[in-house]
Amino acid sequence: MRSFDKRVAAVTGAGSGIGRALAVRLARRGALPALADIDGEAVRATAEAIERVCPGSRLLVTELDVADRAAVQAWADEVAGRFGRVDLVVNNAGVGVVAPVEDAAWDDVEWLMNVNFWGVVHGSKAFLPYLKRSDDGHLVNMASVFGLVGVPAMSAYCASKSAVCGFTEALRQEVRLSRSGVRVTTVLPGGVSSAFARSVRTSPQVDADALAAISSRVAATTPEQAARAILRGVKRNRARVHVGPDAYVIDWAWRLLGVGVEPFARGIAARLLPLPWAPESPEP
Ligand SMILES: NC(=O)c1ccc[n+]([C@@H]2O[C@H](COP(=O)([O-])OP(=O)(O)OC[C@H]3O[C@@H](n4cnc5c(N)ncnc54)[C@H](O)[C@@H]3O)[C@@H](O)[C@H]2O)c1
Numbered sequence: 205m206r207s208f209d210k211r212v213a214a215v216t217g218a219g220s221g222i223g224r225a226l227a228v229r230l231a232r233r234g235a236l237p238a239l240a241d242i243d244g245e246a247v248r249a250t251a252e253a254i255e256r257v258c259p260g261s262r263l264l265v266t267e268l269d270v271a272d273r274a275a276v277q278a279w280a281d282e283v284a285g286r287f288g289r290v291d292l293v294v295n296n297a298g299v300g301v302v303a304p305v306e307d308a309a310w311d312d313v314e315w316l317m318n319v320n321f322w323g324v325v326h327g328s329k330a331f332l333p334y335l336k337r338s339d340d341g342h343l344v345n346m347a348s349v350f351g352l353v354g355v356p357a358m359s360a361y362c363a364s365k366s367a368v369c370g371f372t373e374a375l376r377q378e379v380r381l382s383r384s385g386v387r388v389t390t391v392l393p394g395g396v397s398s399a400f401a402r403s404v405r406t407s408p409q410v411d412a413d414a415l416a417a418i419s420s421r422v423a424a425t426t427p428e429q430a431a432r433a434i435l436r437g438v439k440r441n442r443a444r445v446h447v448g449p450d451a452y453v454i455d456w457a458w459r460l461l462g463v464g465v466e467p468f469a470r471g472i473a474a475r476l477l478p479l480p481w482a483p484e485s486p487e488p
Pocket of ligand 1: 217242269296297298347394
């Protein structure tokens with residue numbers, strides 16, 4: 205996408221963190237943002253933030269659960285109907301669960317997959333026909349470096365983000381083969397200092413406050429830096445966008461070491477996650 209000016213940009217999870225920063229940055233670049241979030245108050249606050257920096261911006265603000273397939277389709281139709289086109293879609297909404305597999309509640313695992321995986325599939329399928337009609341359509345799906353490596357106590361999250369990677373990378377090749385002109389980007393953030401850790405669901409033995417404190421301490425990137433990296437990647441038509449130095453380190457460690465990276469992942473998880481895991485003794 206050469207320029208965001210006058211481009212219609214739909215962003216999910218726009219009420220907080222990376223989604224809010226993307227929405228504000230897109231508005232500053234002249235885009236017409238269509239913003240959605242399950243938290244209506246939060247997404248209206250994003251709209252107010254945009255109004256402060258870009259008074260008179262043309263906006264569409266929608267309270268939306270991306271896990272609801274029919275609602276996502278209705279939103280896509282509404283965005284296209286209101287603005288007459290859709291050029292950029294960022295399937296950004298996401299949630300977390302921190303719990304060892306044995307203790308994770310079924311409801312929490314399903315909730316996470318419904319938002320992180322199905323939400324991305326819903327958004328991609330609903331908007332694809334509209335993006336194909338744009339002369340510069342671009343789809344961005346939010347994965348994570350935790351979609352590349354497994355992290356203890358984050359199995360559902362890692363699975364959902366791996367699924368987003370696989371789905372998005374297959375779709376990118378489909379649209380190339382069909383010569384539809386739509387571009388597709390997978391985003392792989394490392395740690396970003398957002399409200400994300402505050403909203404994760406945990407098993408009873410996880411200290412959620414300690415988890416939030418640790419996450420904010422180790423996050424290497426701000427949401428604004430993440431938004432800048434993502435939109436730069438869209439402009440340069442990058443297949444994958446890494447966000448933050450830690451994202452490159454984790455990706456390259458995985459490529460070079462394969463499963464040899466697991467002791468590091470375990471060491472970091474044992475040190476950082478507030479779980480009653482003892483430090484590892486060497487394997488016999
Ligand atoms: N923060 C990080 O360290 C990090 C790292 C890697 C990937 N990510 C991914 O980046 C994306 C954005 O995360 P963030 O850090 O900005 O988190 P955040 O919690 O600040 O923002 C997420 C937003 O998504 C919204 N949301 C949650 N469930 C929803 C639903 N069902 N329908 C619509 N909206 C919903 C929330 O209300 C919130 O406004 C997520 O997909 C997350 O998995 C974040």
